[in-house]
Amino acid sequence: MTTENPTAIVFRRGIVLTMEPGRPELHDTDVLVENGRITAVGTGLAAPRSALEIDAAGGILMPGMIDTHRHMWQTAQRGYGSDWSLTNYFYFYYINHVHAFRPEDVYAGNLLAALESMNAGVTTTVDWSHGLRTTDYADAAVDALTRVPGRFVLAYGNYAQGPWEWSATREFRDFVDRRITGEDLLSFQIAFDMSADPAFPEKAVFDVARELDVRITTHAGVWGGSDDAGLRRMADHGVLSDRITYVHTGSLSDDSYQRIAATGGNVSVATESESAAGQGYSPTRRLRRHGITTSLSTDSSVLVSGDMFHAMRATLGADRALGHIEAHAAGETVTDNELRAADVLRYATLGGAEAIGLADRIGSIAVGKRADLVLIKNDRNPAMFPIIHPAGHVVQQANAGDVHTVLVDGRLVKKDGVLLLDTRLAEARRAVRDSVDRLRDGMDEAAWNAGLTPSRPDIALIDNPYHYGNHAG
Ligand SMILES: [Zn+2]
Structure with a gap:
């Protein structure tokens, strides 16, 4: 992977949806990750000097x-x-x-x-x-x-x-x-x-x-x-x-x-x-x-x-x-x-x-868990403001384009809205293009099109007893 992989990362001043019972939603909160694990959740956390700081203000940090x-x-x-x-x-x-x-x-x-x-x-x-x-x-x-x-x-x-x-x-x-x-x-x-x-x-x-x-x-x-x-x-x-x-x-x-x-x-x-x-x-x-x-x-x-x-x-x-x-x-x-x-x-x-039997390791933000984390934040998207109901915002307002940062096991895979796997993506694009071309070349055109546009049932109009003479159009 072509990216930096700091051993310590701290998210600063985000809204944190922990998914933990009793403390589901924390505001203006930091989350510290060290060596792949969540090591602290709180306000104004001290972090190692080498830690990568990610400004989570205006965003929502949640489990992957x-x-x-x-x-x-x-x-x-x-x-x-x-x-x-x-x-x-x-x-x-x-x-x-x-x-x-x-x-x-x-x-x-x-x-x-x-x-x-x-x-x-x-x-x-x-x-x-x-x-x-x-x-x-x-x-x-x-x-x-x-x-x-x-x-x-x-x-x-x-x-x-x-x-x-x-x-x-x-x-x-x-x-x-x-x-x-x-x-x-x-x-x-x-x-x-x-x-x-x-x-x-x-x-x-x-x-x-x-x-x-x-x-x-x-x-x-x-x-x-x-x-x-x-x-x-x-x-x-x-x-x-x-x-x-x-x-x-x-x-x-x-x-x-x-x-x-x-x-x-x-x-x-x-x-x-x-x-x-x-x-x-x-x-x-x-x-x-x-x-x-x-x-x-x-x-x-x-x-x-x-x-x-x-x-x-x-x-x-x-x-x-x-x-x-x-x-x-x-x-x-x-x-x-x-x-x-x-x-x-x-x-x-x-x-x-x-x-999948991994609730002791992932699925929520708690000290000791592996750091699979997602920051949803997008200052360029008007739909990301205001965040009044954080869980509702994730479910009803946000989309994949608003995913700002992703950590898996403490490792950065997306940062500042950019997937850090561009060589893999180029490879995937080539492989998929080859797969689709080959599949399509192996079928006759009619079979391909039949799958693309399956037959559609007729819609019978309901008989309407009303007849008005002057409606527009
Ligand atoms: Zn299935």
Whole structure:
């Protein structure tokens, strides 16, 4: 990385959103970072003479955001499926694209997504990497992640086989031995979706996860896909645990929620994707009622943004919209909104840390924690003034362009609004351009365009009994 990396950094006089219980919001406050750790939080802190001073006045310092489910490998096709439903996604992506992917394409997508995360203040990303058809693909995924000094979780998956098949291979075990070395910035999970097989062949992969001592992440409660029956089979075989992240869950029943809650599982909500594609309604209201740990995720930037500001905003809007719809259906009105901006910010930070088992190290600003920090400050953006409600400002007003400074494990990756990884970005741009060109060259033009503009249902105009003669136009 082409940047200075001072061992001590002090942020001066910012509004600090700690996400810690009891002292969530501190004003005119300094945060001192030494050797990758937060060593002091307070006013007028003494700092080592060598410390880099960052003026945080007029800005908001908060923990780095944590995205608990992103298919980073798909980022090279950013925006191609902007008009897709989930059915479109399965049809176009899996029929036309995925079989043509090489390890280089996974590398390109992962590198671009990793840089995007750093730029947007997402210091930890769970790479839900289900395109790993061989370990050559997995090596490419990790090669890209280790090119960028962010915190990543490789959630290893392979859509082309049952997880009981690929997780049993020698090459998979060799990969884990070679690449997952306990290094702090790269951890590991197993990613798969439940089959419809009543014999529960997935039992074998739960055994592998236990043996490797790693967590599991699974799409669950996706309309038309994974459902209550899959979750019930997991329960019947005694594998539900607090080491599982269930992704989406909007289409699961209350019974499944109760099983998840009773076993300490957590849920990753991808509201933008769920609203656009139709996995099931963003379930944060239901999760709150069941007391289930909640985190946020961006899913796939083929369809929606890869940006946690949008994830937070979409989630707050969807949650409140449902509250209003339910109230109106009962002939009532919502006087006080239930979900608060600070709650959503918690989902995006400490909730994510809890989901991946790292809440003792990251997810909040407290002495002793690793310094994954984001300063949101942009004096050039009129929308960054005034800051009256800091958590609300982050969720409802700010955007990725307002991310001023990012630290991961105490290391500067963005400063003064500039990503300090420009050589990596140039490389990612070349790799992605090559990936898109090759994919497009391998398809006929009609197939490419069909994916770009899926057919659109007719809209039947509602018959209007009123006819006025004099309306303009
Ligand atoms: Zn997903």
